[in-house]
Amino acid sequence: MILIGPAGIGKRHFADRFAAALMCTNTGAEGQPCGVCADCVLLSAGTHPDLIHLDPDPESKSNEIKIDAVRELCNRQSLTANRGPRTVLRIAPAEAMNRFAANSLLKTLEEPADSTLLILISENPGGLPSTVISRCQPLTMLPPDAENAERWLSAKLNNPEIETRLLLRLAQDAPLRALVISNDHWLTLRDDCFRRFQAIAMGDQDPLAAASAWQQLDVELLLEWLAGWVSDLLRIGQNGDCAYLNNPDRRTELTILALRLVPLDVHLYLQQVLKAKALSALPINKLLLFESLLVRWARLSAGIDLNGN
Ligand SMILES: [Zn+2]
Known part of the structure; x- marks a missing residue:
């Protein structure tokens, strides 16, 4: 089977709990x-x-799951289970398998040993060959409802000072992700990056200097923030009183920025950010990436992005 859903909602926990239900002798x-x-x-x-977990090799720079690892897993599943009647193989994230690795899994997916259950986990099933997906039974998982998520997060954090609702919003409603970002370091970093983003628009920050600082940080995270801010600019551009924002705590600042921008330009810029986000897992030149994004952002805010690409 394949579990599909956004990051941070507990797909791995669910898979392991399911495996436990199969292996427990006293359910x-x-x-x-x-x-x-x-x-x-x-x-x-x-x-x-x-219960065998196959994750990307932490030593590997590419963060891929390679063919050798998949082959070894397939060989192990052909042996009988060690303790009980079942073997569960969990591959996460499945899209980390490179093309060769994914192809080498096909035969096992088609004809697994009777005692074997394969659980693939994916945040981005578009990154998997259709031949893999078509051989799995898909189960789509959604974030929990807001009330349950807030209750769970409050209990975990045990700190009434922290705004759980905002954290969940910043984590796109994924509770485990909200827990990760609840630490001061993350929130301070976000504030700092947002201030730079704002200052570039106001002409108070050199975009190249900001790019140089940002390339040392987590690229995927930054692009996610950037996409969130720019999406909010679009929302506010369409309706200043819009109810939903990715960054409700930044409504005032974003509204000031949105007033300076042409919605069509913002829309085109968002496309560029999303394109960069889609490529961010690949080995890319981070400095060049942020330079091109932030220089364009500076030009856009100054009203000189005339070519629209
Ligand atoms: Zn048990």
Whole structure:
């Protein structure tokens, strides 16, 4: 099967819990794992021999799952399970498999050993060959509803000072992601980057200097922020009182910026940011990427982006 859904909503946890329900020898009335039998203990320690995780090699710069790793996994599944009747193989994120790796999985996906369950996990199924997806049973997972997510996050953070609603919004409603970004470092960094973004528009910050600072940070994260700010500029440009913003805490600043911009230019700029975001997982020249994005942003804000590309 393949679990499809945004990052930070618990797809890996779900897969492991599902595996636990299959392996537990003393499941509850609704099939939930008991948490105390020998299999559950091994699972929670991460040492159960019948649950195998295949993730990108942390040593690999490309962050890919390579063919050798998939082959080894396929060979292991052809052996019988070690402890119980089932082996569960979890591949996450499935789109990290390069083309060769994905192709080498096809035969196993088609004819897995009887005792084997393969669980693929994907945030971006478009990054997977259709031959892989068509051989899986898809299960689409959505973020939990706001009330449940807020309750869960408040309990985890245990700090009434933190605005859980804002965090969830910044995390696109994904609670685990909201938990990751709840630390001061993340929020301070976001503030700092937003101030630069704003200052470039006002002509108070050299876009090349900002690009040089940004290229040292997490590119995917920055492009996500940038896309969020620019999307909000578009929303405000269309309707200053719009109810939904990605960054509700920045409404005032974004409204001032939106007044200086031509909506069509903002729209074209957003396309450029999204294109960059789609490429950000590839090995790219980060400095050049941010230079081109931020110089264009400076020109756009100064009203001199006349070529519209
Ligand atoms: Zn158990």
